[in-house]
Amino acid sequence: MSVWPEGYARQVLSEVDSTMLEAARQAPGLAGPKWILAETQTAARGRRGRAWVNPVGNFSATLVMPVSDKPETRALRSFVAALALFDALVAVSGRVDALALKWPNDVLLAGGKVAGILLESLGDHLAIGIGVNLVAAPALDDLEAHAVPPVSVLSVLGVEVGQEVLLDHLAIAYARHELQFQTYGFAPVRADWLNRAARLGETVTARMADRSVTGRFETIDPEGRIVLSTDQGRQAIAAADIFF
Incomplete structure (x- = not known):
């Protein structure tokens, strides 16, 4: 595997309320991008304030980075993060055929939701939160009708992946896609995302x-x-x- 990407800081916490909240606390003092990984979260949340169930062993991390883009450009980084997460999961599982990207910000594994992405603007910074069901998926009790059921990497592929191992691959992949985004804009990101899109044409x-x-x-x-x-x-x- 390649080395940790230059210019990106890294912090691993044994426990935190939420990596997104921790990113907000640290953002004012950060001059460059930083990955914050928590082994355990006590108050995780997903899109629209929904609770994010986070069993021990699953992956929870936030990338917080200074940005000077307009809000509409910042939002496009959900696609950058999705591509990076797709690549990282391929790297740790060796399986590209089972993965797909669901608009606007989910990753599917064998048709089930294995990961989600959450973006929040923090003034001059952007926080990109990523949750991955590595070892366990939430119960189906509160699943909406016709919603994609949750799955885990372990349950579908039988592969055990460590949190820091996934972080290494994710950080490397994100740095690569972020550089492409900054250099060439959204067009190549859009094309790559569509090549991995779930239910395109359906x-x-x-x-x-x-x-x-x-x-x-x-x-x-x-x-x-x-x-x-x-x-x-x-x-x-x-x-x-x-x-x-």
Whole structure:
């Protein structure tokens, strides 16, 4: 494996309330990017404030980095992080065929959700939180109808992956994709993401707070919006939960 990426700091905590909260606390004092990994979280959360179930042995880390981009450009780093996470999981499992990316920010393994990504702006910094079910998946009790069921790397592939091992691969992959993003913009990131997209060309439902839209998943546009072909024409949607 290559060496840890130059310019990226690293911290491993035995326990913390949330790596995202820790990133917010440390951000004002950081001049460069830093990965924060927690072996255990006591108050983890996912998108829209939802609780993130985090059994011991699963992966929880946040990359906090100074940024000067506009908000819409910052948001595109969810795709950068997804590509890096895809590459890291391939590296530790040796399996590329079972993995796919689900818009806007999930990674699927054998059709189940194995990882999620959460972005938060912290003034002049951006926090990218990543959770991966390495050893255990949450129970299905609170799963919404037609939602993707959670799975773990261990349950699907029978592969045991250490938290710091995954972090090493993830940090290296992220640095590579971030450099591409900074050098060439979103276009190559978009193309790479679409090559790994789940259900591209198939019918999906985008569920928003006030409405749902069902249509054929055509692409993601240059702003990162999912584009659906519906009976009412093409619709570009910036934020939604996607159901298959």
